[in-house]
Amino acid sequence: MTSLTALRGIPRPSARTRARTARKTKKFTLNGCGVLVALLTLFPIFWMVSTAFKPSQEIYSLTPHLLPAHPTLGNFSAVMSGQASGIGSVWLFFRNSLVVTVSTVVLASLVSLLASVAVARFRFRFRASYLIMLLIVQMIPGQALVIALFLDFNRIGLLQSLPGLVLVYSAQALPVSIWMLRNFVATVPRELEEAAAVDGAGALRIFWRILFPLVAPGLIATSIFSFITAYNEFIVALTFLGQAHSDYTLPIYVTYFFNRGGAQWGPIMAASTLYTIPVVAFFLLVQRRMTSGLVAGAVKG
């Protein structure tokens, strides 16, 4: 049988080359899609940073430029001096956010470690109910809680204060932290603890010297979660802090700045950029740090 292409005198591509071209086209299309998705995703962030470095006549120019033609640090210095927001330097709010997030991470890690040991190591009544309660409780929206919390914390005088926020954020981080950590605790081999107990180590010693270092990767994972919970939290801080400007956390500071209006997009974008950098850096840093190889090594060693 003679094919049409052969009759026309065009050499017919072999099946092998055809497959290769198809594969190449497919790869090309996929990579093209990949580049498109990545650029579209990155663009808003790029625009935030780019605006932060633009002088104001470029920001409001009739023909926007992708990159600042005359890059300036003016927006950043206006944010750092506190002159742009009128309520203080961005470092003050950095300090507040740092205090709140670090305290939350420490408190939530400690409490959730205790609870996850209970859930992973013991079989007891209400264990299943407790776990289901955690699943349900994490769904309760902040909007529903904040009314009663506002009135309660007002009564006990914790309203316009950072410790009040730490208390709320720690509790909010617990359900997911416990849920995550119990898997890590469960992977720590019992033989290790039993061996230590045989060697005469007490419960506290076993906890600190054996369990704690072995669930460290899990603690890192839950710390990331509580860090983000506390660093990003909006509605409780907005409601609790009110006019207590010097106690503002970063999101509330950016919001105040934003609501003040007055076309300050340069400084606002500079403040948002500064607010975004730590959490983005944190994400990139811990992206591939989760390793459970430690446990295998400990048993073998």
Added chain:
Amino acid sequence: MVDTVTNQPAARASSAPRPPGARRASAARLRALIRRYRLAPYLLLLPSMAAIGLVLLWPVVQVGLYSFQNYGLAQTDGAAPTQWTGLSNFTATFADSEFWLSLRITVLFAVAAVTLTLLTGTLVGLLLHHLGRLMAAFVGTAALLAWATPPVSASVLFYWLFNPDGGLVDWSLARLPHWLVGSTNWAGFNWTTSGALPAYAVATVLVVWQGFPFIAVSVLAGLKTVPAELLEAARVDGAGAWQGFRKITYPLLKPIFLVLLLLSVIWDFNVFTQTYLLTGGLGNRDEFNLSLYLYDKAFTFPPSYGLGGALALILTIILLIITVGYVRASVRQGALT
């Protein structure tokens, strides 16, 4: 027991120094007690239960009580007594046309945002699965950045992108041909004050941008568990890519999709931060979703914690119903083991 200082209050007497042997004995007794009644797990759970109970559970109970009371400014000041008012907060809510508008906005937004987030996330997840290692890392990192951007930064940023004065979106739309973008005069179009539709269009783009990476990563993790031989076998039998996805990948990933769907519904149903910032604080009443409506009722002067409580109860009940689905899906996947 020896009291060393005579004028010490009685309550402190128990902590007065005792002979070391007695202390050790009582500690041993305590330990025996814990072991005998298997108290250890309960003691370990105590701190978490206290925190969750006080900060997450008790407020829900309180809000439930407020919703049947006339709780407002006068009651917090003590100027007027708190009274039980039956269902009046609920009847007032259901009689308010703003409530129904906010409910409609909430539901429509959730449907649009969930659909688009899941669709985009799944497509990007599939894309990541088929890309080479380097390219996948590039796209993955880009998605990670969008995911990591704090909601407040992202909202302020999108507000700026869609701003009528100097915003990039209006500028670009005004330069595109009319057959593509409609005949609206896009130059200077105000997305955030022109009613609910444009405002929530921006909110949808924002929520999809922030939400698709989580879906993509979860779908990718699921895809890695699908045995390659199955898809290979299907291809040998002549199945195309779409058929392979529909007949093999999708059924295998169905539990993951179910959990992702429920989580997305829950998240997008009670979105507050983004809509609060995009609609200009509480400035545009015709752009309230349920969360903004609730917050406005509870905190805008004069505050009505009763009305806010009723709305919080309604919102919580809706979410609990969805959550029951989530819990059942998780339990079926063996999450409790």
